[in-house]
Amino acid sequence: MKITAVKVFVCSPGRNYVTVRVETDEGISGLGDATLNGREKSVVSYLCDHVAPCLIGRDASRIEDTWQYLYRGVYWRRGPVTMVSIGAIDLALWDIKAKVAGLPLYQLLGGKCRDHVRAYCHAFGDDAPRLVEATQAAMDEGFTAVRLQSGLRGLEENYGVADKGKRYEPADAALPREMVWDTPIYLNQMPRVFETVRTAVGEDVALLHDVHHRLSPMEAARLGKDLEPFRPFWMEDPLPCEDQDALSLVRTHTTTPIAVGEVFNSIHDCNRLIANQQLDYLRVAVSHGGGITALRRMASLADLHHVRMACHGPSDVSPVAMAASVHFDLSVPNFGIQEFMGYPPEVRDVFACSHELKKGFLYAGDTPGLGVEFREDAVERYPYKRAFLPVTRLRDGTLWDW
Ligand code: EZ4
Numbered sequence: 001m002k003i004t005a006v007k008v009f010v011c012s013p014g015r016n017y018v019t020v021r022v023e024t025d026e027g028i029s030g031l032g033d034a035t036l037n038g039r040e041k042s043v044v045s046y047l048c049d050h051v052a053p054c055l056i057g058r059d060a061s062r063i064e065d066t067w068q069y070l071y072r073g074v075y076w077r078r079g080p081v082t083m084v085s086i087g088a089i090d091l092a093l094w095d096i097k098a099k100v101a102g103l104p105l106y107q108l109l110g111g112k113c114r115d116h117v118r119a120y121c122h123a124f125g126d127d128a129p130r131l132v133e134a135t136q137a138a139m140d141e142g143f144t145a146v147r148l149q150s151g152l153r154g155l156e157e158n159y160g161v162a163d164k165g166k167r168y169e170p171a172d173a174a175l176p177r178e179m180v181w182d183t184p185i186y187l188n189q190m191p192r193v194f195e196t197v198r199t200a201v202g203e204d205v206a207l208l209h210d211v212h213h214r215l216s217p218m219e220a221a222r223l224g225k226d227l228e229p230f231r232p233f234w235m236e237d238p239l240p241c242e243d244q245d246a247l248s249l250v251r252t253h254t255t256t257p258i259a260v261g262e263v264f265n266s267i268h269d270c271n272r273l274i275a276n277q278q279l280d281y282l283r284v285a286v287s288h289g290g291g292i293t294a295l296r297r298m299a300s301l302a303d304l305h306h307v308r309m310a311c312h313g314p315s316d317v318s319p320v321a322m323a324a325s326v327h328f329d330l331s332v333p334n335f336g337i338q339e340f341m342g343y344p345p346e347v348r349d350v351f352a353c354s355h356e357l358k359k360g361f362l363y364a365g366d367t368p369g370l371g372v373e374f375r376e377d378a379v380e381r382y383p384y385k386r387a388f389l390p391v392t393r394l395r396d397g398t399l400w401d402w
Pocket residue numbers: 037170210212262314315316389
């Protein structure tokens with residue numbers, strides 16, 4: 001079975017997605033997700049200019065060899081643009097292989113390790129009482145795990161918080177907006193927000209929180225300690241994530257579990273972290289980390305060291321990669337939890353999916369392959385819209401981590 005075309009589609013059903021279709025001479029094609037939020041066009045160029053021409057005529061069944069060819073065979077390795085491109089091709093080739101076999105992808109990955117995939121959703125509010133309402137609403141829908149992001153008194157806006165009734169979508173402007181960040185306000189208020197929500201919703205629901213890379217190791221250690229009485233499921237990305245040693249300080253001070261890795265794109269970004277047990281959950285997205293082939297290697301390493309997989313699942317991971325996550329989550333022994341932000345109706349109109357969310361759990365469905373169909377006319381109906389993620393500054397203007 002030979003690859004005859006690698007097509008790249010950019011559409012914006014409410015937000016930008018880069019979708020890849022690998023076509024073969026036997027009429028079977030596969031889909032991949034190459035979305036890199038705010039950097040979509042770089043990936044399009046990487047795929048169209050540097051990947052697609054090399055794949056024409058290659059055997060579509062040789063998934064591992066193609067991965068090695070695109071990774072090891074290339075001098076300029078790693079990096080988000082390269083790895084999401086490899087990831088998209090990898091997903092498409094797994095999709096093809098599973099379609100050829102007539103099986104949903106999880107069957108090719110060893111079959112189900114569990115009946116369904118526990119998902120967590122996002123709750124946010126300008127203040128603790130509104131966050132209690134949002135958390136309760138998520139629990140009423142059936143979610144057993146909820147991520148809490150709160151507005152802070154004295155700050156006009158904050159990561160993860162949208163106006164009431166609106167969806168949160170971080171890449172929301174044609175040029176980067178600037179937000180103000182204040183660490184002392186955050187460190188004082190966030191534990192109180194957790195206390196209010198935990199007291200209101202009881203001890204059975206898992207409560208998660210994303211710090212979004214903004215603290216120093218000692219500040220993160222303090223936050224972890226202050227949250228401990230309210231039993232957070234995890235504290236996500238407490239530090240900027242390049243420094244593989246910094247988390248050890250945080251861990252010596254707190255039992256609050258740590259989740260990191262949504263900006264990682266290679267096993268080399270986390271091999272020492274995992275081996276030193278400096279994290280509890282690895283958050284690499286199936287697409288951003290180089291596909292199913294790469295994520296399985298990370299999961300195997302993580303499993304040796306009591307680290308569980310918790311793939312990134314914001315709205316900028318398209319339903320194609322979300323489907324791949326669900327198959328992956330069903331099949332790996334050390335699955336932790338799956339983020340699921342959900343998609344608006346326009347996205348579901350572009351991507352028809354066999355996977356579905358029911359009462360807080362994800363199910364893959366029985367369609368062969370990934371179980372996603374992409375409507376190509378989306379490219380005209382929902383054209384690309386330039387969109388940037390915001391930047392953050394301290395009150396005095398110092399540029400900070402977003
Ligand atoms: O900011 O996906 O856990 N989720 C997150 C996301 C990221 C966006 C960036 O594109 O941190 O909301």
